Amino acid sequence: MSESSETIAIETAKSGSTMNTFQRIWEFIERSLVWGGDRLNPILVKETRQALKSRQFMVTFGLLLFCGWIWSILGVAMIGPDIHYGARGAEMFVGYYCILAFPLLVIVPFGAFRGLTSEKEDRTYDLLSITALRPRQIVSGKLGSAFLQMAIYLSAISPCLGFTYMLRGIDFPTIIAFLFYLILASAAFSMIAMLLSTLTGSKHWQIVLSVFVIGGLLCGFWAACVIAVESFDRGGTSIPIDDKWFWIGNAMFLTAYVSYFALVFLAAAAQLTFASDNRSTRLRIVMIVQHALFTGWMAWIWLTEHGEEEIALVYMILAGLQWYILGGLMTGETPELSNRAKRNLPQSLLGRVFLAGLYPGPGTGYMLAVTGMLSCVVMAVAALLVAEVIGSFGIYQFQRMSFDEAIKYIAIGYIGFCYVIIYLGLGLLLLRFVKRFTRPTILMAGLTQVALLMIGCGVPMVIQFSLVSLRNARYSLLQIPSPIWTLVYLIDRRGWRSEMPLLLIVLSLAAMFIFLINVPSVARQVQAIRVAKPKRVAEEDAQLDELKHGPQQPARTSPWDD
Amino acid sequence: MIDSNTMIEFRGLFRHFGQTKAVDGVSFGVERGTVFGFIGPNGAGKTTSMRILATLDQPTAGDAFVDGFSVVEDPDRVRHRLGFMPDYTGTYPNVNVREYLDFFARAYHLRGAKRERAVEEVMDFTGLDVLADKPTDGLSKGMRQRLCLGRALIHDPTVLVLDEPAAGLDPRARIELREMIRDLAAKGKTVLISSHILTELSEVCDTVGIIEQGRLLAVGAVDAIQHPRHKARQAKKVMEIRLIGDTQAAAEWLAANAQIEKPQTDGQKISFLFDGDRQQQADLLRAMIMADFQVESFGSRRQSLEDVFMQVTEGLVQ
Numbered sequence: 073m074s075e076s077s078e079t080i081a082i083e084t085a086k087s088g089s090t091m092n093t094f095q096r097i098w099e100f101i102e103r104s105l106v107w108g109g110d111r112l113n114p115i116l117v118k119e120t121r122q123a124l125k126s127r128q129f130m131v132t133f134g135l136l137l138f139c140g141w142i143w144s145i146l147g148v149a150m151i152g153p154d155i156h157y158g159a160r161g162a163e164m165f166v167g168y169y170c171i172l173a174f175p176l177l178v179i180v181p182f183g184a185f186r187g188l189t190s191e192k193e194d195r196t197y198d199l200l201s202i203t204a205l206r207p208r209q210i211v212s213g214k215l216g217s218a219f220l221q222m223a224i225y226l227s228a229i230s231p232c233l234g235f236t237y238m239l240r241g242i243d244f245p246t247i248i249a250f251l252f253y254l255i256l257a258s259a260a261f262s263m264i265a266m267l268l269s270t271l272t273g274s275k276h277w278q279i280v281l282s283v284f285v286i287g288g289l290l291c292g293f294w295a296a297c298v299i300a301v302e303s304f305d306r307g308g309t310s311i312p313i314d315d316k317w318f319w320i321g322n323a324m325f326l327t328a329y330v331s332y333f334a335l336v337f338l339a340a341a342a343q344l345t346f347a348s349d350n351r352s353t354r355l356r357i358v359m360i361v362q363h364a365l366f367t368g369w370m371a372w373i374w375l376t377e378h379g380e381e382e383i384a385l386v387y388m389i390l391a392g393l394q395w396y397i398l399g400g401l402m403t404g405e406t407p408e409l410s411n412r413a414k415r416n417l418p419q420s421l422l423g424r425v426f427l428a429g430l431y432p433g434p435g436t437g438y439m440l441a442v443t444g445m446l447s448c449v450v451m452a453v454a455a456l457l458v459a460e461v462i463g464s465f466g467i468y469q470f471q472r473m474s475f476d477e478a479i480k481y482i483a484i485g486y487i488g489f490c491y492v493i494i495y496l497g498l499g500l501l502l503l504r505f506v507k508r509f510t511r512p513t514i515l516m517a518g519l520t521q522v523a524l525l526m527i528g529c530g531v532p533m534v535i536q537f538s539l540v541s542l543r544n545a546r547y548s549l550l551q552i553p554s555p556i557w558t559l560v561y562l563i564d565r566r567g568w569r570s571e572m573p574l575l576l577i578v579l580s581l582a583a584m585f586i587f588l589i590n591v592p593s594v595a596r597q598v599q600a601i602r603v604a605k606p607k608r609v610a611e612e613d614a615q616l617d618e619l620k621h622g623p624q625q626p627a628r629t630s631p632w633d634d
Numbered sequence: 635m636i637d638s639n640t641m642i643e644f645r646g647l648f649r650h651f652g653q654t655k656a657v658d659g660v661s662f663g664v665e666r667g668t669v670f671g672f673i674g675p676n677g678a679g680k681t682t683s684m685r686i687l688a689t690l691d692q693p694t695a696g697d698a699f700v701d702g703f704s705v706v707e708d709p710d711r712v713r714h715r716l717g718f719m720p721d722y723t724g725t726y727p728n729v730n731v732r733e734y735l736d737f738f739a740r741a742y743h744l745r746g747a748k749r750e751r752a753v754e755e756v757m758d759f760t761g762l763d764v765l766a767d768k769p770t771d772g773l774s775k776g777m778r779q780r781l782c783l784g785r786a787l788i789h790d791p792t793v794l795v796l797d798e799p800a801a802g803l804d805p806r807a808r809i810e811l812r813e814m815i816r817d818l819a820a821k822g823k824t825v826l827i828s829s830h831i832l833t834e835l836s837e838v839c840d841t842v843g844i845i846e847q848g849r850l851l852a853v854g855a856v857d858a859i860q861h862p863r864h865k866a867r868q869a870k871k872v873m874e875i876r877l878i879g880d881t882q883a884a885a886e887w888l889a890a891n892a893q894i895e896k897p898q899t900d901g902q903k904i905s906f907l908f909d910g911d912r913q914q915q916a917d918l919l920r921a922m923i924m925a926d927f928q929v930e931s932f933g934s935r936r937q938s939l940e941d942v943f944m945q946v947t948e949g950l951v952q
Contacts, residue, residue: 106746114740118729125728196724198690199785202713203741346709347692412707608702612711 399441
C-alpha cells in the first residue's frame with residue numbers, strides 16, 4: 073500500500089470513529105427523546121398536535137405578533153426622540169404586557185374550559201373516560217396543554233420584552249416578576265375554568281357557564297392591565313427585591329396559591345372520577361396540609377410580631393371561614409360508601425376514630441370541619457396563653473396583655489366555633505331530610521348553607537329594622553342567629569360586651585344540641601368497616617404481584633424450615 | 635356464581651331515569667369467544683345496558699361483570715379488558731387517522747414499538763392503512779365506523795361491545811364489517827353486538843337476547859330461538875301463499891280460520907302464522923281450492939329472527 077493510500081485509510085478510520093461517536097450520541101439522544109415522548113401525557117401530545125394545526129391558534133399567534141409589532145411602532149412613535157435619552161422601557165413594557173395578557177388570561181383559560189366541554193359535546197369524553205387514563209391524568213394533560221400554549225405565546229412576545237429592557241426604565245427582576253405572576257394567574261384561571269367545565273354535562277348549563285367564564289376572564293384581564301398600568305404610573309418601575317417583607321409576602325402568597333391550586337386540581341379530577349371510587353380523601357388531605365401551612369405562617373408572623381394578639385384573631389376568622397366553606401361543601405357528599413372505597417378503610421378502632429375525617433361522607437366531613445375549627449381555637453388559645461406565660465418570665469419579648477383581654481379574644485373565637493358547628497350541623501340535618509326525595513349533591517350543600525345564612529342573618533335583621541325600639545340599636549339579642557352581625561359587632565368593639573355571657577351560653581347550648589343530634593349519623597359512618605377485595609380482584613392482584621416480584625415463597629412456619 | 639368461562643354477565647341490572655325504567659332486571663351471561671346479539675326496538679334499553687357494561691353509566695341496582703370484574707366496583711379493571719364501540723364515532727378535529735389511533739394507544743399505556751405495532755395492526759385489520767394520513771373528520775361514514783372499531787381494538791381487549799355498528803353503512807361496508815366481527819370471534823374475542831338489522835345478527839351471532847321496555851324477553855342460541863325444540867309440535871309456522879285474483883277476499887277468508895294469526899297481504903302474496911301440522915296444512919290448501927281461490931303457490935318457511943322478534947316483542951315504547 074502506498075503512503076498516500078495509507079494516509080487516506082487512517083483519515084477514513086479516524087472520521088469513521090468520529091462518525092461512530094456522533095452516531096452513538098445521536099442515537100442516544102433519539103432513544104432518550106422516544107423514551108421521554110412515550111412517557112408524555114397522551115392528552116398533551118394529542119392537544120399539541122391539534123393546537124398546532126388549529127385555526128384558532130394560528131389566528132391568536134398571528135394577532136399577538138401583529139399587535140406586538142404595531143405597539144413597537146406606535147410606542148416608539150409616541151415616545152419620539154426621547155427614546156434615545158430617557159428611560160422609557162416601562163411604558164413600552166405595559167403595552168406588551170397587556171397584549172400578552174389577553175391570550176394568557178382569556179384565550180388560554182377559555183381554551184381549557186372548552187377543552188373539556190367540547191369533549192363532552194362531541195361525546196369524545198366518553199371514549200376518553202373508558203381508557204386507562206386516570207382522571208388526574210386527563211386534568212393534568214389539559215393543564216399541560218394550557219402551559220404549552222402559554223409558553224408559545226410568551227416566546228412570541230419575548231423579543232419585544234427584551235427590547236423594553238434595552239430601552240432602560242425597567243429592570244430584569246421586575247420584568248420576570250410581572251411575567252411570573254401573569255403565568256400564575258393564567259394557570260389559576262385555566263384550572264378554575266377546567267373545574268367549572270366538569271360541573272355540568274347539560275348543554276344549556278354549559279352555555280350559561282361559558283358566558284360567566286368569558287365574563288370572569290375579561291374582568292381578570294382588565295384587572296391585570298389596570299394593576300400593571302397603576303404600578304408603573306406610581307413610579308414603581310422596579311420591585312423591592314431588598315425588602316424582606318416582599319419575599320415573605322411572596323412566599324405566603326405562593327403557599328396559598330399552591331395549596332388552593334392543588335385543591336382545585338383535585339376537585340376537578342374528583343368530578344371526573346367514577347362514582348364508586350374514593351373522591352374525597354385526597355382533597356381532605358390537601359385541606360389539612362393547607363390548614364397546617366396556614367397555621368405555620370400565622371405562628372411565624374405571630375412570633376415575629378412578638379405575640380400581637382390581633383394575629384390570633386385574624387387566624388381564627390380566616391380559618392373559621394375556610395372550614396365553614398369547605399365543611400359546607402363536604403356535607404353534600406353521599407353517605408353510602410361503596411365497597412371499593414371500603415376496601416381501604418382503617419381496620420383498627422383507633423384508626424377509625426382518628427382517620428375517619430379523611431374518608432368520604434357528609435358526617436365525616438362535618439367532623440373534619442369541626443375538628444379543624446376546634447384546632448384553630450385551641451391553637452389561638454395556646455398562643456395567647458404561651459405569650460402570657462413566656463412573657464411573664466421574660467424569656468421572649470411578647471406584647472403583654474391582661475388575662476381579661478386574652479379571654480375576650482378567646483371568647484370571640486369560641487363563638488365563631490359555635491356558629492360553624494350550628495350552621496354545618498343544620499345543613500347536615502336538612503340534607504338528610506332532602507335525601508328522602510333526591511340524592512344531595514355538593515352544589516346543593518353549598519346552596520343550603522347560603523340559604524341558611526341568608527335566613528339566619530336576614531330574618532333577624534328584618535325584624536330588628538321593623539321594630540321602632542331596636543331600629544337604631546347597634547346590636548340586639550335578636551341577632552344571635554346572625555353570625556355576621558354578631559361577630560362583626562364583637563370584633564369591632566373588641567371589648568367585653570354585656571351580651572357576651574348570654575351569647576356564650578345560648579350558642580354553646582345550641583351548638584351542643586345540634587352536634588348531639590348529628591352524632592348518630594356521624595357514628596354510623598365512622599363505624600363502617602373494611603371489606604375484603606372480591607375474589608377475582610385478589611386473584612389478579614396476586615398474579616400481578618407474581619409477575620412483578622416473582623413467585624412468592626411459602627411462609628416459614630419454624631426456624632428449621634428450609 | 636360466575637362461571638369462569640362467562641366473560642360478560644348482567645346480574646339483575648336495573649337503570650331508572652325518573653319514572654322511566656330503561657333497564658328492568660336484565661340478567662344473562664355471554665360465554666368466552668362467542669358473539670351475542672342484543673335485539674330490541676328503539677328505546678328498549680340496549681344502549682343503556684351497553685353503556686353500563688362499558689362503565690359509562692351506573693346501574694340503579696344490580697351489577698354487570700366483565701371477566702368476573704364488577705363494572706361498578708372495579709371499572710378500571712373492566713376498561714383494560716373491554717373495547718367499546720358506541721353508536722357515534724367521536725372524532726377529533728385536526729387529527730388524522732394514525733394520530734387518532736396513536737392517541738388511544740397511548741391512553742391505554744402502550745409504549746414504543748408495542749404502540750406502533752398496535753396502530754399498524756389495527757389499521758391493517760380495519761383497512762384504514764391507506765387512509766392513515768387523512769383527517770378523521772373528513773372520513774366517510776363507513777370509514778369512521780372502521781376507525782371506531784379500530785379504536786375499540788387498539789388495546790387488544792378480550793371483550794368487545796358494539797352498539798349498532800352497521801347503522802348507516804352501505805351493503806358492501808356491512809358485509810365487510812360482518813367479516814371483521816367473524817374474524818374477531820375466531821380470534822377468541824367475546825362480542826356483544828346490538829343491531830336493528832336482524833338478518834345480519836342471525837348470521838354472525840351464536841346467541842341472541844331480545845329486549846323490550848328494559849326487560850329481557852328471550853335469550854338463547856339463534857337456532858334454539860328460531861326453532862324451540864321443546865315447543866316443536868306447538869310451534870307456529872310462517873305460511874306464504876301466492877294467489878291469482880282477489881287477495882283481499884282470501885285474506886278475509888283466512889282470518890276467519892281459528893288456526894291462522896296475523897294474516898298480512900303484500901301484493902299477490904299473503905303471509906300468516908299457522909298453528910297446525912302438515913296434515914292440517916294440506917287440509918287448508920284443499921279448503922282454499924274448494925272455496926274457488928286460485929292458489930299459485932302454497933308453502934311454509936323457517937321462522938327468521940325477524941319473525942321471532944315480531945312475535946316476542948309488542949312494539950311498545952317508553
